Amino acid sequence: MLGVGRDGARGEWRVAEVPTARGDGPAFEPEPPAARPAGLMKPGASRAPTSGLARPAGSPSLDEADAWAALVAVDGIGPVTLGAALAAGGSGRAVLEMAAGPGGPARLADAVAARGGRLDIALARAIADAAQQAPALAARVRGLGITVVTIESTAYPERLRLLDLPPPVLFLRGDxxxxxxxxxxxxxxxxxxxxxxxxxxxxxxxxxxxxxxxxxxxxxxxxxxxxxxxxxxxxxxxxxxxxxxxxxxxxxxxxxxxxxxxxxxxxxxxxxxxxxxxxxxxxxxxxxxxxxxxxxxxxxxxxxxxxxxxxxxxxxxxxxxxxxxxxxxxxxxxxxxxxxxxxxxxxxxxxxxxxxxxxxxxxxxxxxxxxxxxxSLRAGRTVGPDPEAILAGRGTVEAAVARALLPRAATLQELVDETGHAPATILAILTRLENDGLVVAALGRYAVGGSLAATTPTGRRTHLGHGSVVREAGG
Amino acid sequence: MLATVLSATLRGLEGRPVRVEVDVAPGLPGFTIVGLADAALRESRERVRGALRNAGFVHPPRRITVNLAPADVPKAGSALDLGIAIAILVGSEQVHPQGRWALLGELGLGGEVRPVPGLLPMIAALARRGAGRVVVPADALDEARLVPGIIALPAASLGQAAELVRGRRVRGHGPMSRAELIPEEAESVPGSTPVDESWPDLADVRGQAEARRALEIAVAGGHALLMIGAPGSGKTLLARTIPSLLPPLDAAEAQEATVIASVAGDGPVRRLVTRRPFRAPHHTASYAALVGGGPRLAPGEVTRAHHGVLFLDELPEFDRAAREALRQPLEEGRIAIARVGGAVEMPARFQLVAAMNPCPCGWAGDPSGRCTCPLGLPDRYAARVSGPFRDRLDLWIGVPRVAPQALLAPEDGEASVLVAARVAAVRVRQLEARGRLAGRLSGRALRAACLLDTAAERTAIGLADAAGLTARATERLLRVARTIADLDNAERVQVHHLEEAARYRVPAMPSLSARGG
The missing domain is CATH 3.40.50.450 (Rossmann fold)
Known part of the structure; x- marks a missing residue:
């Protein structure tokens, strides 16, 4: 539903006449803080906070966030349709329950239409299928260590909330x-x-x-x-x-x-x-x-x-x-x-x-x-971490090889010419540095990596292909 | 009447003696050949008929039956032409032979005697059978005389052959003395490979420290090597220096190489082959051309590279089936070609060197950013090198383009002779210690050869873990480390040997190496 073209995509987003996060529709309105269970959003929490609604009987493991996840997993449902469905049903779980019953899809489509929205009957049937699979999806999401963060959650990033039509659900791994x-x-x-x-x-x-x-x-x-x-x-x-x-x-x-x-x-x-x-x-x-x-x-x-x-x-x-x-x-x-x-x-x-x-x-x-x-830029001083601090404690040859790579990527031959050490010695050291994340290798060329790459000696020379050496800054 | 002469045919690289029996009998004129003759041999009738007439003999207007014995050995090729023609002459009493004769050669319609592929092993087979003298095509006399214990007499035409059989001297070609029949031994003495200006020396290679080092390891331990680099980075030049790094062929190897050269059929062999072969088949080469076979059961490139170098440029472009077929020679040093009537086996122990561009356009990973391939294509291109190849290629190296400054630098790199000396020492060391080169070690023998101390073992495990190496890839790492240790004169594989070996593992392809921040 989102075209590649920026304008086209935006155009589609703007067709929406349903509530947005910044609007006043019930579905996307962040809950008042008082309604949130306390202490659920510790860093590293593996689960998103629930919306605070009671769990429906019969599906104890399915909370509101899981229901939202099930709904956005339906092919063809974006923020607009989801907003319309939520407005009609009141909550994600309610939408799923409504769609799941006998004649559910039609009922759901009618409910959405009654609120001025539009829900294709095929999509409503897909929601009914999603309702069946929701517990399995929830289990799979948990198995992957993913947190489902809905726009209703305090874990939802405020910066994203400011967008027109923010993504209603984020699947998040990590903190x-x-x-x-x-x-x-x-x-x-x-x-x-x-x-x-x-x-x-x-x-x-x-x-x-x-x-x-x-x-x-x-x-x-x-x-x-x-x-x-x-x-x-x-x-x-x-x-x-x-x-x-x-x-x-x-x-x-x-x-x-x-x-x-x-x-x-x-x-x-x-x-x-x-x-x-x-x-x-x-x-x-x-x-x-x-x-x-x-x-x-x-x-x-x-x-x-x-x-x-x-x-x-x-x-x-x-x-x-x-x-x-x-x-x-x-x-x-x-x-x-x-x-x-x-x-x-x-x-x-x-x-x-x-x-x-x-x-x-x-x-x-x-x-x-x-x-x-x-x-100091012109004088060639550095910003970022000091390479010497990173190389402290390493052998002299190791440090010499790493230092030779700081200004630019080099081949083994260039390293031999520059450091004067034997090819075999340098190759072994490159492996050591690579394993420690300080060097990356690609097809016979070696460059500093990781924290060494983050050091930015200004005035550093950079190779643009062969022969052409430019002063990147301060030259 | 009945006439019998000896001749021979080829089966793979082996010569087989063949008795040519000709019965010239009264009856309706006809010419029949029996005894498992192939197409080329059945056409022999037409060549023999023309040659007889145009050489001034009579093609007898009688019922001619040619029987090739033993009847159950398939006979191929045109080497029997001369024998058949002479037997007909004897059978029709146009020639009265002095003693028993063996003859080899193809006939032209004008009666010329032409060289045939595989003369060397066929004459050797006749010598083993006890034939004392053999008439050979005059152009192939040098080749024929490489075989001791048999007198080779040259005939340029059917007429000259008939004269020889009659016991007369052909002008300028008396029977040879024994001394002349013994090949020059000098060339097979190790260390005296003749300097050939047309082959590059490592001293000609500019820069490329990593490729030089990898070449030395690959040649010393007999490890298969893959070079990945942009067009013009010097991959082919590097590969062509390998023959100059290998020790010269020893006497037995030279003999095998000469037989293969003879059977391969690029014209008569002039002298004992002492130079290691360097074969570089094009990537459009057919399956049969690569592994051998075809109607003539010719040796393929893998056999022609026996004891030498097989260089596969543009490896991913080679036919997949052909690449798969290289698995057997890489593992066993021989190739079996299935034929009706049993498989034919040919030796195929070669140093494999392959090269490829990192992507179809050739420029992926080059700092110039010239690569025009769609994203992801370089990875799919590299993925074409899979299966037996990924496992069999011990050393993988990137060959970066050499900067123009380095190309113009005055000083030479280390010359081939110096590297060859180290290579020879390691090969001797490995053969003495373990009976085979490190590149051919695996399983228990490999583990025994690479007993690691605690520190080295920790390193090996760490390296294997970090790179997510499979069991096979870990074996590759150990094999290469073993050769590096031998180059270092070290009894045991040490930490820095393993660390260097790890440099030659399958690389992350350039489009994946995005973490080079």
């Missing part, structure tokens, strides 16, 4: 409190990231996390993954928003990264039922949630038609701040970024450096990285 960070910044970009782009994403993700901000991204390969990984490595919290259900985590290659995000106190979030696969249409929808969970979005690299641009437009439409990392004009990964800067002057802000970004986000005053002014 729900991560979504309530005082500062939250999305770092997104193309999946076809350049080496340079991944380094910048890592630097920004690491610096933001070190400054105490939540890093939100989409778990995709490329920029997203680099931002998440750096945030985790810096000991910060990060939230990944999936374009698929939890059971169909995409891309599979980042399953391990997802575990690390959860282990680091972050969360994996999806507005889709666990069994929904990754589809072309689910990602633009995901991008809306990414920008919606963040105060500001940073686009690191985006090609001409990158999905990151959709996130950028959502960011602007949602009235959040949008930052764009400019790039060389002859590199495909920069085309979209540079075009954003041209098309939205005054709205999309250029990121001249990591320090400036933190400053613009008002993050410099916190106990994050040291404040860096223009002069």
């Amino acid at each position: 729900p409190s991560a979504l309530h960070a005082s500062r939250s910044v999305a770092v997104v970009g193309t999946r076809r990231a350049s080496e340079r782009g991944r380094r910048i994403a890592g630097a920004i993700g690491g610096a933001l996390a070190s400054a105490g901000a939540l890093v939100v991204s989409g778990l995709a390969v490329g920029i997203d993954g680099a931002a998440h990984a750096a945030a985790v490595a810096s000991g910060g919290r990060t939230v990944a928003v999936l374009g698929s259900g939890h059971e169909r985590l995409y891309p599979r290659a980042h399953a391990h990264l997802a575990d690390e995000i959860v282990a680091g106190g972050g969360a994996i979030v999806s507005e889709l039922a666990p069994d929904v696969g990754p589809l072309p249409g689910t990602f633009p929808r995901r991008n809306r949630v990414i920008s919606g969970l963040a105060d500001a979005s940073v686009i690191v690299e985006a090609g001409e038609r990158s999905g990151a641009l959709i996130t950028a437009s959502w960011t602007l439409e949602q009235g959040r701040e949008c930052f764009v990392v400019p790039g060389p004009i002859d590199v495909p990964q920069s085309v979209g970024c540079n075009r954003m800067l041209r098309l939205y002057p005054g709205q999309a802000r250029a990121v001249p450096g990591v320090a400036e970004l933190l400053e613009d986000l008002g993050l410099m005053a916190t106990d994050g990285p040291p404040r860096v002014d223009a002069r």
